[in-house]
Amino acid sequence: MSAIPQKILAANWKLHKTCSELPAYFTKFRNSHIPSSQVRCIVCPSPTLLQVCAQEASPLMDCFSQNVSWAESGAFTGEISPAQLLELKVKGTLIGHSERRQYFNESDESALKRAENALKAGLQVIYCVGETLAERQAGQTQAVLEKQLRVLSHTLLPGLKDSQNFILAYEPVWAIGTGLVANNSQIEEAHALIAAQLAQSTALPLSILYGGSVKPENFKEISRLKNVSGALVGGASLEADSFLALYRILSAE
Ligand code: PGA
Numbered sequence: 001m002s003a004i005p006q007k008i009l010a011a012n013w014k015l016h017k018t019c020s021e022l023p024a025y026f027t028k029f030r031n032s033h034i035p036s037s038q039v040r041c042i043v044c045p046s047p048t049l050l051q052v053c054a055q056e057a058s059p060l061m062d063c064f065s066q067n068v069s070w071a072e073s074g075a076f077t078g079e080i081s082p083a084q085l086l087e088l089k090v091k092g093t094l095i096g097h098s099e100r101r102q103y104f105n106e107s108d109e110s111a112l113k114r115a116e117n118a119l120k121a122g123l124q125v126i127y128c129v130g131e132t133l134a135e136r137q138a139g140q141t142q143a144v145l146e147k148q149l150r151v152l153s154h155t156l157l158p159g160l161k162d163s164q165n166f167i168l169a170y171e172p173v174w175a176i177g178t179g180l181v182a183n184n185s186q187i188e189e190a191h192a193l194i195a196a197q198l199a200q201s202t203a204l205p206l207s208i209l210y211g212g213s214v215k216p217e218n219f220k221e222i223s224r225l226k227n228v229s230g231a232l233v234g235g236a237s238l239e240a241d242s243f244l245a246l247y248r249i250l251s252a253e
Contacts, residue, residue, distance in 0.1 A: 005207040008167060008230040009250050010042040010126060011237030012066070012094065012211075017045060019052045026056040028240035034060075037251035039230070042126070043237075044094050047080055054089040065093040067100060068123065070113035082121030092124030094232075096148075098173045112151040119156070119165060126167045126209070126232065127152070129194070133174035142193060145170075149197045157201035168208045169232040170194055175212025177234055182212060184225055191227035216245035223253050 017025075041061040045053045054063035069079035085093065095118065096111035115125050129148040131141045160166050170190050172182050182190070191208050198206055210222055211232035222228060230250055236242045 003205050005163065005205045005229040007039045007250055007253070008042065008207050008209060009039055009243075009247055010064070010167075010169075010209060010230070010232045011044060011061075011243055012097070012232055012234050013043065013045045013049075013238065014066070014099070014234060015046060016238055017049060019049055022049065022052055022056045025240045026060065029060050029244065032244055034244070034247065034251075039247060039250045041247060042092070044126075050085070050090050051088045058089070062091040063089070064124070064126065065090055066097065067095070068093040068114055068118045070110065070117045072117065072121075082118055082123050085123060086121065090123070092126065093118050094126045094128065094169075097128045098130055098171055098176060102173070108148055108151045112156065115152075115166075116156060119160075124165050124167070126169050128169045128171055128211070128232070130171040130173050130176075130212075136172065136174065141190065145190060145193055146197060149194065153197070153201040157198060160202050160204055160206075163204040163206055166204075166206055168194055168198065168206055169211050170208060171211035171232060177213070179213050181214070181218050181222075182210075184221065187222060187228065188225050191225065195227045214246065216242055216249065219246050219249050220253075223250050 042064050043057050043061045044064045044066050050063060057063050065085050069076055069081050073081055095115045096106055100106040115127055118125050129145055131144040135144045174180060175182050187210055194208055207229035208227055209230045209232045210228050214231045214233045215236045
């Protein structure tokens with residue numbers, strides 16, 4: 001097990017794309033002669049794309065879901081279980097993305113339950129945290145991040161066996177899809193705080209990704225910041241060319 005967190009580039013496709021768009025996207029990747037690198041690539045499509053995506057993306061990228069249920073099965077309309085994902089060769093899932101928190105009432109407690117259920121079943125997790133603009137302006141960034149991370153510290157983090165199984169993503173809500181990017185010191189400050197808080201509960205070197213309007217134009221600088229192991233990318237992951245450009249930047253670092 002390496003003591004340095006793994007470099008990771010993850011695409012969050014949100015509610016974009018249909019199955020028919022996938023072959024062209026991954027063919028571009030296959031034809032681009034990407035040098036072998038230490039960077040792990042992950043793609044998170046909508047549920048109906050997962051099966052085709054897991055096939056098309058392999059072995060270039062691992063396919064993750066955008067969410068998973070806290071239940072194993074039962075009367076939970078609209079949810080997806082870990083077993084259903086694993087059957088499709090899905091390797092992991094996003095949990096607690098700010099759009100889930102903002103529009104679908106996801107709380108720290110429900111996100112924790114989802115993460116625990118995913119890990120128990122053998123799915124990996126990208127767990128998202130981040131403050132809103134109002135919280136940052138009120139000087140509450142540190143308190144918000146600490147609260148969001150606190151639920152992980154009781155049993156989830158101490159119980160982790162492998163650093164690949166749990167990835168943290170810091171995404172300031174005000175920087176997601178807005179074109180606003182947190183500046184270097186804001187990113188470093190948040191990542192340092194997160195790294196310190198994670199280290200209180202686990203000795204594993206966990207990857208901490210930055211997310212929020214990451215683009216080829218700003219990623220070189222961001223990827224060099226301390227405690228930044230990669231990125232969770234929305235808009236710039238939708239076109240194969242820009243996602244490839246991000247991949248090349250992270251591979252070169
Ligand atoms: P963005 O989205 O790159 O479009 O800002 C990031 C995310 O929501 O994960």
